[in-house]
Amino acid sequence: MFHWLEKNPFFFAVGVFLVIAYAGVVTILPDFMESARPVTGTKPYTVLELAGRQIYIKDSCNACHSQLVRPFKSETDRYGMYSLSGEYAYDRPFLWGSKRTGPDLMRVGNYRTTDWHEYHMLAPQSVVPGSIMPAYKHMFKNNTDIETAYAEALTVKKVFNVPYDQPDMPKLGTYDEAKKALMEEAALIVADMKDPEVKEAFKRGEIKEIVAIIAYLNSLK
């Protein structure tokens, strides 16, 4: 048998493939079937939060910040309740990260506020002396891409049955409805902010990236 495999590249390749595929099936698939059910109270992201999440991904915040509190006392003391699988049910993609150059952000919404984030994004060292995080000034200049965020929400609703528009769940509706709800949500955040240009732009109907990312960070609880 072995001799034959060594002489037949095709069956050799099939053999290698079977060996590696079998490992994948047995190690991954069972956990996959136990598909993470949402924990009670977990809700899908609103369109503004989703837009903020896309900005989080665009600037690779997950390169330095994790979103996974492990079940150790030192971590629960620092960041709050350890993470449950079901809390991530609406995260596509997941943003656990693999490195904590900065602190975990899984529950940052519990202990940071809009104005703290505003100062921090503009000049991290002004609120955290010694911080090595770069400032993200361009978030105050760039506009949020609402259409793509809405497209993502609609896609997950249609394709993966994410429960938008259901009782006690965020409304999505048509694009115009979603846009209206989003402006109301953004107005609350802009009201808490100081930056005159962001406020000015909001009056013109533009939502800067900083507004969306703060909405997202505030939603992490």
Added chain:
Amino acid sequence: MNMETIRELQAYGYIFFTIFLAVILYSYLYHLYKAEKKGTRNYEQYSNIALHDNLDDAPVESRTPSNKEKE
């Protein structure tokens, strides 16, 4: 299928694999040495595939017998 059955199957998958792994690798080892002892195959000569790899070097084992006759 409930989760417990799946977990049980997974455990069997692991056990099967571990036994399979041990059997295959040991019998392969046995095969390698037996083939050499009986003289059917000389595995060590295959190292020469890398050492004599000019286009006009004779292949260690030619693919078609006709090639050998030509030489």
Added chain:
Amino acid sequence: MQANHALNYDYSVAKCFTYATILFGIIGMLIGVVIAYQMAFPDLNYLAGEYGTFGRLRPLHTSGVIFGFLLSGIFATWYYVGQRVLKVSMAESPFLMIVGRLHFWIYMITILAAVVTLFMGIGTSKEYAELEWPLDIAVVVLWVLWGISIFGLIGIRREKTLYISMWYYIATFLGVAMLYLFNNMEVPTYFVAGMGKWYHSVSMYAGTNDAMVQWWYGHNAVAFVFTVPIIAMIYYFLPKESGQPVFSYKLSLLSFWGLMFVYLWAGGHHLLYSTVPDWVQTMGSIFSIILILPSWGSAINMLLTMKGQWGQLKENPLIKFMIFASTFYMLSTLEGPIQAIKSVNALAHFTDWIPGHVHDGTLGWVGFMTMAALYHMAPRMYKRELYSKKLMESQFWIQTTGIVMYFSSMWIAGITQGMMWRATDQYGNLAYSFIDTVTVLIPYYALRATGGLLYLIGFFMFAYNLYKTMTVSKAIEREPQNASPMAA
């Protein structure tokens, strides 16, 4: 063999990929050095506006070195080694020549597009799989072309038996194909919603499932990109350069199956302390430790190949690069399983020890082996002797110093950080705020970045040496059998 007399191996595709290796090596490592210095000196984040921040550059660095530098290195050696161990020239098949050229150009376009899109912040955030769906499709196309090239060449081979390097190249092809496809399953949002950016997509998997697929990919991509093809290289280049047959060909065959069997089972160690059942996590740790055996099987086999020939280590810098690479392979395959032990993982996860471990393997093992392979290929492809032995010697020592600085500083930084996160005072309260654990690491970050800089300088020396070899070095009349000719 009269008919084949005028026939030669055709290295045109291998040459193209050699240039790509150098180009993307410089881009990827340069960005790596920049982001390493950014961690010590945050002001460096503002060199290029929003395009120069750590967040934008980090995926560029990882993708640049993995899919730019390393992958083109793998392709370059494949288009060289493949022909030679199968004893068939690509020139014998016009079809394979076209496939090879097409493979190169599609690859170049894809990677350049990847560089541009990552600068713009277009990506999916999944580590080492950041590219959006249009580029994913391009990657699949170029991978299929590579497959056609591999199996096409095998189809017209003269050597009946596949050399061990071929086994490893085939395994690379299959493994990456499977992993990449499953991890990049995504739904383009534009085609469902009819609005927004056309290239945006959303992952097919959510939350924990997405994490499991990602780390199944992340762990095994290391196997099939950083380990398997590099073993393919060393099994060809070390025996060829030294003129010594592999110490035990049987051991190399056995290690191959051992590695194939065990590597994918060790993936569970990325899921330690998650919701996966305890026994699965424990199995992950156990298999990680078993994995030492096949890894060391190959590495020791390489070291023993030099048995009785250790003098070559002094005379030939190429042998030095390769032996050092396999020593580092042994080190990082020992370090990995140690980190997979649950109690060690609790400390090391999320710290700088992890990038430290990765760079042991990539700088020492992958980088050195790839450069040694290209050095060996150059005199044969360009029919000129290597430009300068002295330059190679100093490159070796500069880069070795760089690697040592890199991993020692990251070991200390990682363990310091892990200990400080969990330290408590006498009342059981946390002893340090998070920022304390950051500021204490800054000297180590500076040291690490300097180590990286030394490595980059060495890489420039490598590029210069090859450039001179290609252009002005002394021509050689016939191809050297073993040791590569080099000018002092």
